[in-house]
Amino acid sequence: MVTQAPPAGTGAGTGAGTGAAEPSARQVAGRRWRASRGILAALLAMAVIAVILAALRPSASAAALDPESPRPEGARALAALLEQHGTRVDVARDTPGALAASGPGSTLVVAHSERLTDRDLAGLRTSPANLVLVQPSPYALDELAPGVDPAATVFSGVDGPGCALGAARLAGPVSFGESVAYEAGRGGAVSCYAERDGARLVQVREQGRTVTVVGSTAPFVNERLADAGNAALGMNLAGPGDHTVWLMPDLPEPGTAAGGTSLTELVPFGVKLFFLELVVAVLLVALWRARRLGPVVAEALPVVVRSAETVEGRARLYRAARARDRAADALQAGARDRIVPLLGLPRSAAQDPAAAQQIVSAVAQRTSYEEAVVGGALYGPEPVDDAGLLALTDVLDDLERQVRQS
Structure with a gap:
């Protein structure tokens, strides 16, 4: 046991002048605030960004493009126009x-x-009907209009058709707003409302029918029909004949995945961005709070503790836990460590079981105790009670005293 002797004039007690004054509640609160303000600032910034994204991102509605919905994003107005011009509109909620x-x-x-x-x-x-795909998913586009690929998302004003397609020429300029532009990689495709980013409308012939891909909902929804030639284009595309079927599929049954859609694609972009921000914030906080590991720094003890107090404190812990075995092992190991050098044996022999008999015989020769008593004291089992532990302490002290005097 390594202890530090008390300096001169300290007296027997250790309570006087052992430490600084207790910190005040204001000091404690200040330390806690300084330790946590970085984390709070990061969480507040993430909350502000999430609110901004939620405000900027347009909300998707279940009524979007629904020909029975009068809401701004619905398509009831276009369906009514088609019926007024002699085109019967049937609404289907499933593919069959x-x-x-x-x-x-x-x-x-x-x-x-x-x-x-x-x-x-x-x-x-396999359907013989002409298809009009309104902002199709990449997987549906690949299945129903092979050779037509999405090129980019574009924002434009009023664009002219720039093609020979009758439906587009009759409609004239159209206000698409935000839309998807497509590239047609097959011969015979007609691309309309095209710029360098791609065409907003592409029509191809597939198995004796036409497949028209439209990259915007503007020509179909209620709130945009009055813009430029949107209503004319929507009517020309959705109702060129006397019968139109509007497929507005319901959500798939639970456990049934949409075609070609992975779990990652189903997660909204805002959710992905939120978790990315969360990971970045955690990494930044970890770097900010990290501490570089350096060499061990030796510092002076803040208080002086006498060795007797340390021994007494450990003894009380052993007693509270009723750990007589641990206490007996500590007493025997300490006694052997102090006695073995006095016998002229190497210090390593104190904890070597092979040297136990040699140590017992040497101690018995220099004391008044028999080898059986010495062996029981230095290597014996734990005492059965506290009285036996005290008796073991007395025997070990007497053995060490006699060896030192011999």
Whole structure:
């Protein structure tokens, strides 16, 4: 045991002048604030960014492109215009119903293609009806209009058709707003409202029918029909004949995944960005709070503790835990460490079981105790009670005293 002797004039007690005054409540609160203000600032910044993203990101509605919805994002106005001009509009909420209601010469408008399963897409591939795909998902686009690929998301004003497609020429300039631009990589495709980023409208022929891909909902929804030639383009695309089937698929049943849609694609972009910000914030806080590990610094003891007090404190812990075995082992090991050098043996022999008999014989020769008593004292089992532990202490002290005097 390594202890530090008390300096001169300290007296027997250790209570006087052992430490500084207790910190005040204001000091404690200040330290806690300084330690946590970085984390609070990071959390506040993340909350502000999340609110801004939620405000800027347009909210998707279940009524979007629904021909029975009068809401701004619905398509009831276009359906009413088509019926006024002699085109019957049937609304289907599932693919089998849409396929049963449509036929050769009819037009099948497909909205929310991200809800379609592989079976739905397979049925639409075999349908003889002309398809109008409104902002299709990449997977549905690849299945229903092969060779047409999304190029970019563009923002534009009023654009002229710039193509020979009758539906576009009759409509004239159209205000698409935010839309998806496409590139047609196959011959015979007609690209309209095109710029360097791609075309907002592409029509291809597939198995004796036309497949029209529109990158914006503006020509179909209620709130945008009055802009430029939007209403004319929507009517020309959705109702060129006397029968239109509007497929507005419901959400797939629980446990049924939409065709080609992975779990990552189903997670909204704002959620992905939030978790990315959370990871970055945690890393920054970890770097800020990290401490560089350096060499051990030796410092003076803040208080002086006498060795007798340390021994007494450890003894009380042993007694509270009733650890007579640990206490006996500590007493025997300490006694052997002090006695073995007095016998002229190497210090390593004190904890070497092979040297136990040699140590016992040497101690018995220099004391008044027999080898059996010496062996029991230095290597014996734990005492059965506290009285036995005190008796062991007395025997070990007497053995060490006699060896020192011999």
